[in-house]
Amino acid sequence: MRTPLILLAVLFTLAMNTASAQTPSFPASDWPWWRGQQRDGRASADQHPPTRWSENENVVWKTAIPGRGHGSPMLLGRHVYLATADDTRKVQVVLCLDRRTGSVVWEAIVHQGEYESKGKRKANEKASSASSTIATDGERLFINFFNDEAIYTTALDLSGTIVWTQRLCDYVVHQGYGSSPAIYKELVICSADNKGGGAIVAMDRVSGEIVWRRDRPAKPNYASPSILTVDGKDQLVFTGCDLITSLDPATGATLWEIEGATTECVTTTLTDGKHVFSSGGYPDNHISAIVADGSGKVAWRTNTRVYVPSMLHKDGYLYMTLDAGIAECVDSASGETQWKKRLGGDFSSSPVLVGDRIYATNEQGETFIFKAAPERFEKIGENKLGESVFATPTICDSRIYTRVAHYDGERRQEYLYCLGEED
Structure with a gap:
């Protein structure tokens, strides 16, 4: 009787190991990391967030947040994390906030003490010291901060x-830091490109031990790791x-690499299943479509400036909001x-894309809602809330969670x- 029991134990162990090596999955009501479950800014299509709101209309709750940050809200179960x-x-x-009421459940101090750069260069005035979005594997929360001259x-x-x-x-501060963690199987993967020489680092989610590390060029860059399934395999695509x-x-092994992105990129890369799309804004403005099969072929390139806001893809078309306040639709195959x-x-x-509707918020707190349709621009709604918005809203379960600043004189x-x- 012992042999079958031992065999069962071995099979059980293998099954557990296999299960633990899968990227965590979540119900549609969760938003577990930057840009949502698909990592591409698409919210679940079968929901109905509002298209009208104001300070007094369609507000479920409103909670004052101490300090400042540009990271997006992360949703897990009954809670919101920020x-x-x-x-x-x-x-x-x-x-940690209660998702139903907005009340603060707990606060965890991750770093205490002076966290601004001690060097000669200060961060861009638009930057914050909490610009990363929290990621979760369902059991733990992961966050990146610049502190004590390091990430x-x-x-x-x-x-x-x-x-x-x-x-x-x-970490040598140039503009600031805002790269968000990415969850992949048993790993959490983070990046810290900078002028002092950065790194992409994969850590065990449970222990924090470094599993692999790739050193990067000594150049400033701000992109987050983007894990895509393209050309039939999982790829961690990084621009800048x-x-x-x-x-x-x-493993961190190179699948392919080409020159072609500009030096400084902020946007998170996305794919149409064949191409990956790079965009950046310094020193060159560009959007480019790269065939992601290792051939190094660039399908097309434009000099459009999409530096900070990440793009969307739907049904063969790219939708984007340019930094300068222009919405644009581009054929993803031809450019x-x-x-x-x-x-x-x-x-x-x-x-953020919800079905065939795009929600785009500018720094002045104005949100424009328009159709994701290639034929023409079709506006659905426009709303203003607050005077300063840098964080991307999270749209989930027919609710919009948005980080907004109001001013009372110079007090933010x-x-x-x-x-x-409203019911």
């Missing part, structure tokens, strides 16, 4: 207790430092512009709003 940096107390923290990734449990902290590398790089996310429309304002927040106060249709 990173912020409070200059008054000199702390960088993770907040650190920290894991917390769901009660706010720090589980581990891993130092990625020294004058390169477009594809790595095996499990031909289908239409352009001036919206107004400046854009740092990325657009951030709020997290939950917007939904």
Whole structure:
């Protein structure tokens, strides 16, 4: 009888190991990391977030947030998680809010003390000291912060207790830091490109031990790791430092790499299944489509400036909001512009796609809702909330979670709003 029992034990162990090596999955009601479950800015299509709101209309709840940050809200189960940096107390923290009421459940201090650069160069005035979006594997929370002249990734449990902290590398501030963690199977993958020489680092989600590490050129860059399934395999595609790089996310081995991106990129790469799309804004403006089979072929390239907001893809077309306040639709196969429309304002927040509707918010707090259709620009709605918005909204379960700042004279106060249709 022992042999079957031993065999069963071995099979059980293998099954458990196989299961633990899968990227966590979540119900449609969760938004577990930057740009959503598909990592491309698409929300679930079978929902009905509001198209009208104001300070007094369709507000489910509103919660004051201490300090400042540009990271998006992350949703897991009954809670909302958000990173912020409070200059008054000199702390960088993770907040947990009740998703139904907006009340603060707990606050976890990740770093305490002076967190601004001690070097000669200060960050861009638009930057914040909490610009990363929290990621989760369902059991832990992962967040990146610049602190003490370096980048650190920290894991917390769901009660706010720090589980581990891993130092990625020294960091020389040029514009700021805002790269968000990416979850892949048993790994959390983070990046820290900078003028001092950066790195892409994969850590074990449970222990924080470094599984693989790739050093990067000594150039400033701000992109987040983007894990895509393209050309029939998982690829970690990273743009910036004058390169477009594809790595095996499990091992860090190079799949392919070409020159072609500009030096500084902020946007998160996406795919149409055949191409990956790079965009950047310094020193060159560009959007380019690269055939992601290792051939190094660039299908097309334009000099369009999509520097900070990430793009969307739907049914063979790219939709984007240019930093300078213009919406544009481009054929993803040819690069031909289908239409352009001036919206107004400046854009740092990325657009979010819900079915055939795009929600795009500018820095002045104006949200433009328009159709994801290549034939023409079709406006659905326009709403204003607050005076300053840099964070990308999270749209989930027919609710919009948006990080907005109001001014009272020179005093700036951030709020997290939950917007939904009134019953």
